[in-house]
Amino acid sequence: MGQVILVTGGARSGKSRHAEARVRALPxxxxxxxxARADDDEMRARIAHHIDRRGSGWITVEEPFDLIGALDRSDGQGPRLVDCLTLWLSNLMFDDRAWEPEAEALVAALARQASPVILVSNEVGMGIVPANALARAFRDAQGWLNQRVAEAADEVEFVVSGLPLKVK
Structure with a gap:
């Protein structure tokens, strides 16, 4: 099995930048x-920022739904960075797809990967309880997904204010 690393933290914590550096350090x-899906100008700007920051030299696979297929198809090509599980989960939920079997399939897929995988995910349950049912359902699902991936991961890092803290 290839190494699996989960990098988690809050929004704008520096987790993607840190994960990119970790992937670049691998052979x-x-x-x-x-x-991510580029559904509006703001998201297109965010995506452009990520592309500019990481620079050239990356193979890019855009896959908002079939993450397991993307992992399996890219295995053996080099170390992979999945950015991010939070957007993947929201894509599934907002498209009314059954996310639980997809999440279980992801955990199973991680166990069969030969090349390293670094996954980025947000910690969304550290603030106030959301005011509506959909937001609470998303918060709960993200927490559950993060727990399952963290359990399967070889390493877990929590990034706060740009600084990684080793959790596992």
């Missing part, structure tokens, strides 16, 4: 598996 051409 082989890095593969960036992007789960």
């Amino acid at each position: 082989g051409q890095p593969v960036y598996i992007a789960t």
Whole structure:
């Protein structure tokens, strides 16, 4: 099994930048598996910022839904960065897809990867309780997904204010 690392933290904590550096430090051409959908100008600007920051030399796979397929198809090409699980989960939930079996399939897929995988995810349950049912359901699902991936991971890092803290 290839090394699996989960990098988590709050929004704008520096987790993606840290994860990119970790992937670049591994041997082989890095593969960036992007789960974001460019549905509006603001998201297109965010995506452009990520592309500019990481620079050239990456193989980019855009996959907002079939993360397991993207991992399996890219295995052996080099170390992979999945950015991010939070957007992947929100894509599934807002498309009314059953996210629980997808999450379980992701955990199973991570166990069969030969090349390293670094996954970025947000910690969304550290603030106030959301005011509506959909937001609470998302918060709960993200917490559950993070727990399952962290359990399967070889390492877990929590990034706060740009500084990584080793959790596992």
